[in-house]
Amino acid sequence: MTTVQSLFGIALPIIQAPMAGVQGSALALAVSNAGGLGSLPCAMLSLEALREALSALRAGTTRPYNVNFFCHTPPAASAKREAAWRAALSPYYEAYGIDPSTIPAGPGRAPFSAEAAEVLEPFKPAVVSFHFGLPSPELLARVRGWGSKILASATTVDEARWLEARGVDAIIAQGVEAGGHRGIFLSEDLTTQVGTFALLPQVIKAVKVPVIAAGGIADARGVAAALALGAAGVQVGTAYLLCPEATTSAVHRAALKSDGARHTALTNVFTGRPARGIVNRIVAELGPISAATPAFPLAAAAVAPLRAKAEAQGSGEFSPLWSGQNATGCREIPAAELTRQLAAGLA
Numbered sequence: 001m002t003t004v005q006s007l008f009g010i011a012l013p014i015i016q017a018p019m020a021g022v023q024g025s026a027l028a029l030a031v032s033n034a035g036g037l038g039s040l041p042c043a044m045l046s047l048e049a050l051r052e053a054l055s056a057l058r059a060g061t062t063r064p065y066n067v068n069f070f071c072h073t074p075p076a077a078s079a080k081r082e083a084a085w086r087a088a089l090s091p092y093y094e095a096y097g098i099d100p101s102t103i104p105a106g107p108g109r110a111p112f113s114a115e116a117a118e119v120l121e122p123f124k125p126a127v128v129s130f131h132f133g134l135p136s137p138e139l140l141a142r143v144r145g146w147g148s149k150i151l152a153s154a155t156t157v158d159e160a161r162w163l164e165a166r167g168v169d170a171i172i173a174q175g176v177e178a179g180g181h182r183g184i185f186l187s188e189d190l191t192t193q194v195g196t197f198a199l200l201p202q203v204i205k206a207v208k209v210p211v212i213a214a215g216g217i218a219d220a221r222g223v224a225a226a227l228a229l230g231a232a233g234v235q236v237g238t239a240y241l242l243c244p245e246a247t248t249s250a251v252h253r254a255a256l257k258s259d260g261a262r263h264t265a266l267t268n269v270f271t272g273r274p275a276r277g278i279v280n281r282i283v284a285e286l287g288p289i290s291a292a293t294p295a296f297p298l299a300a301a302a303v304a305p306l307r308a309k310a311e312a313q314g315s316g317e318f319s320p321l322w323s324g325q326n327a328t329g330c331r332e333i334p335a336a337e338l339t340r341q342l343a344a345g346l347a
Helices: 004-008 025-033 047-060 079-096 114-120 137-145 157-165 196-206 220-228 250-256 281-286 300-312 335-342
Strands: 014-016 038-041 065-070 127-131 149-154 170-174 211-214 233-236 264-267 275-278
Touching (some): 038 047, 149 157, 157 196, 196 211, 220 233, 220 335
Parallel strands (some): 014 233, 127 149
């Protein structure tokens, strides 16, 4: 069986999940230098910020790393839907003294593009991963032409088969336990989403490429269990959120350490697309899934000033507190140490 170690040229079967908004290059460097595959989330980076982050990775390691991009189709703006969303938020605006007419609309997250590929090409990263499907065949061929391995997320067997048919080198089987955005892309039906240890063997059976387990894996026993089921490696995100190399905010760190971390939900109130986070006031009162949100990623702009005001007062009630269903692995230790602990006991 092909392992992620042989596929990506790494020492440990651990991939650090790319987590936009809570990390930069420092976390990716720490994991790659410890023998895992560090990942850089790129969907929220400008082209200049992307170039700077890639330069930092190149300067900080000679080991493989992964760069991650979204592949959504940018939606057409809808003034009617935007107005409905801001109306739903209006009581909160009033409470915080925010004038909604001063809030600019903005996408927040951009899909992989020819311009991003232009920035990426000189760096020729060992791995390029995609969420929400894949980019155009032309862009995919360009990435493959550099020698980069292609990795993408599937949340169902159908998505895994779709990805394999388009030539990916490995598939991340993202169980419903996983924190952050669901990789779902062939359907919007959340009833299709299943747990990691139910999804993993089904995907392994359905495809011939290596399959990586993601979702709810927080310690060495979870890693061993996934490998025992036939996974080629594991992707871990939530457990890294308390590491000093992560840029996780103070309110987010406090939430992860609280009893509230046991209650997460898939919610679209922060971006317009389902993502798992700790249930807070806005999730409980307007979601978890709201029909009022603009399409992804347009919902984010209207929530941003509420988040800023609340966080300035030490509150995370309007923040996307991304977390998987198992935050027990969160440790305030260096990411390199956590990476080694996750792989402890493996042959």
